[in-house]
């Protein structure tokens with residue numbers, strides 16, 4: 001069995017393979033599906049999975065992932081626009097914005113979209129933490145300003161992060177569902 005993980009990121013495909021070990025093989029495919037402008041990661045992932053399945057050659061199921069960082073005091077900003085905000089404003093300036101707030105709580109949310117031609121499903125995972133001044137050299141994206149249990153995600157090893165992460169939780173939920181399906 002084979003699931004195609006649509007991502008530009010090799011590390012994400014490897015992580016998916018770890019969760020799906022013994023259940024299915026995972027191939028990374030690159031496809032730039034349309035990211036609709038929506039407040040809902042579920043909507044974005046659902047459409048992305050359907051479009052990828054329809055447009056890519058092949059019949060194996062596809063999986064897409066969409067992640068956002070939601071800051072409580074900013075009404076959930078940057079949320080579904082996290083990639084755009086990272087590219088434009090940047091992580092350091094997001095920290096400066098949040099540093100003016102008393103409530104620095106935030107959460108990462110990942111929604112995985114699955115499509116196989118017969119069905120489309122979504123699976124989500126969350127990680128709650130606090131926005132802090134940048135620390136740590138590891139990880140990517142907003143990891144240096146997101147603290148969980150006293151450590152930023154950029155200070156954790158990849159294994160430590162994967163064990164608690166929003167993406168890991170979504171992958172674990174998907175893996176359970178997919179194993180039951182077969």
Ligand SMILES: O=c1nc[nH]c2c1ncn2[C@H]1C[C@H](O)[C@@H](COP(=O)(O)OP(=O)(O)OP(=O)(O)O)O1
Nearest residue numbers: 007008009065066067068082083086140141142143
């Ligand atoms: O664990 C994470 N730790 C810190 N930052 C993260 C994480 N996961 C995503 N991010 C950031 C990267 C990007 O600024 C935005 C959306 O990420 P995300 O939806 O995965 O899209 P992407 O375009 O980077 O990759 P892909 O090729 O898999 O669609 O949030």
